[in-house]
Amino acid sequence: MGQGSSEFDLIARYFCLGVPSVWDSQGIGDDCAIVKIGETSVAITVDTVALGTHFFDDADPYTVGRKALAVNLSDLAAAGAIPRAFFLAISLPNADNAWLKRFSCGLQEEASRYGCALLGGDTTRTVSVNGMPASATMTITAMGEGQTLRTRQGAQVGDDIWVSGTLGDAYAALKMRWGHWTDSLTDYLASRMDTPTPRVALGQALNGLAHASADVSDGFLADLEHILERSHLGAKLNVDAFAISADLARLPRDRQLEAILTGGDDYELVWTAPKSARERIKALASDDCPLSLVGEIVAEGLLVEDASGRTVTYDRLGFDHFG
Ligand code: ADP
Numbered sequence: 361m362g363q364g365s366s367e368f369d370l371i372a373r374y375f376c377l378g379v380p381s382v383w384d385s386q387g388i389g390d391d392c393a394i395v396k397i398g399e400t401s402v403a404i405t406v407d408t409v410a411l412g413t414h415f416f417d418d419a420d421p422y423t424v425g426r427k428a429l430a431v432n433l434s435d436l437a438a439a440g441a442i443p444r445a446f447f448l449a450i451s452l453p454n455a456d457n458a459w460l461k462r463f464s465c466g467l468q469e470e471a472s473r474y475g476c477a478l479l480g481g482d483t484t485r486t487v488s489v490n491g492m493p494a495s496a497t498m499t500i501t502a503m504g505e506g507q508t509l510r511t512r513q514g515a516q517v518g519d520d521i522w523v524s525g526t527l528g529d530a531y532a533a534l535k536m537r538w539g540h541w542t543d544s545l546t547d548y549l550a551s552r553m554d555t556p557t558p559r560v561a562l563g564q565a566l567n568g569l570a571h572a573s574a575d576v577s578d579g580f581l582a583d584l585e586h587i588l589e590r591s592h593l594g595a596k597l598n599v600d601a602f603a604i605s606a607d608l609a610r611l612p613r614d615r616q617l618e619a620i621l622t623g624g625d626d627y628e629l630v631w632t633a634p635k636s637a638r639e640r641i642k643a644l645a646s647d648d649c650p651l652s653l654v655g656e657i658v659a660e661g662l663l664v665e666d667a668s669g670r671t672v673t674y675d676r677l678g679f680d681h682f683g
Pocket residue numbers: 371375376387388389390391392406407435577578586
């Protein structure tokens with residue numbers, strides 16, 4: 361057990377409690393816990409979003425509502441589950457009706473789009489401590505079902521590595537809003553950050569085709585690394601194989617690669633599948649959601665190259681709340 365203080369060190373040190381579950385489940389470490397109940401498996405996930413951490417303080421509450429649920433639906437998509445229900449625990453410094461009305465509107469829109477019912481929750485007030493106002497947080501537990509759900513484990517040597525959509529758009533939007541990148545923010549990039557599309561239908565279509573999958577929330581390399589760790593394998597990647605949006609393509613190549621490989625907040629899916637599934641997976645692509653075959657699972661290591669075989673370097677794998 362490491363003594364670092366990354367998000368994952370903290371989980372390993374303090375939250376692996378060693379109390380076995382009576383329910384048949386794989387335990388901590390995947391996008392969802394998968395609990396087998398009779399013939400059905402239920403996928404369960406929880407994610408918190410906080411104003412100030414995941415959103416700018418003045419973010420449109422409509423987009424906060426949509427995204428708070430979307431990030432959870434994305435975890436269900438990674439497992440290949442059909443969304444069924446969610447619970448909302450919300451903590452607010454005050455009851456701002458105008459804010460809550462728009463938040464509720466965004467939440468309702470996302471819930472109805474995916475047929476996911478709100479079945480319960482909790483509403484509390486946060487107080488200021490030592491003069492520091494506490495932020496608003498929204499914690500959603502989402503549940504979905506399916507017959508054969510997937511985890512981050514199960515990749516095999518020789519599997520293709522696939523990714524959905526165009527990675528890096530949300531990260532580019534964040535860098536522009538922070539002013540780190542001075543290019544002007546387009547509506548398209550802003551929408552990719554504010555209202556990501558969880559790949560729910562794709563996740564289900566991959567049932568029976570993909571061996572292992574994760575959603576890309578912390579950065580492509582970081583989330584692929586979760587699959588590699590859980591599967592005890594390595595990967596070889598070709599950075600020139602990733603689909604890229606027209607707006608990201610306007611930026612210098614080093615920024616494109618930083619955004620694609622290590623930027624977070626994409627809520628796309630990364631998965632591995634046998635080569636025999638290639639044609640069936642290609643048939644799942646659409647104009648709105650291109651699918652890119654970006655590499656291959658190997659026995660060990662993480663080799664990132666361009667199409668000419670030159671090694672591509674990167675500073676970090678992805679986002680870590682305590683890294
Ligand atoms: P995701 O990004 O899909 O929400 P993470 O990669 O952040 O998941 O988390 C890794 C694993 O650790 C997941 O299985 C998650 O459920 C688990 N986990 C994270 N925080 C805690 C915690 N405080 N207690 C128990 N398990 C946790």
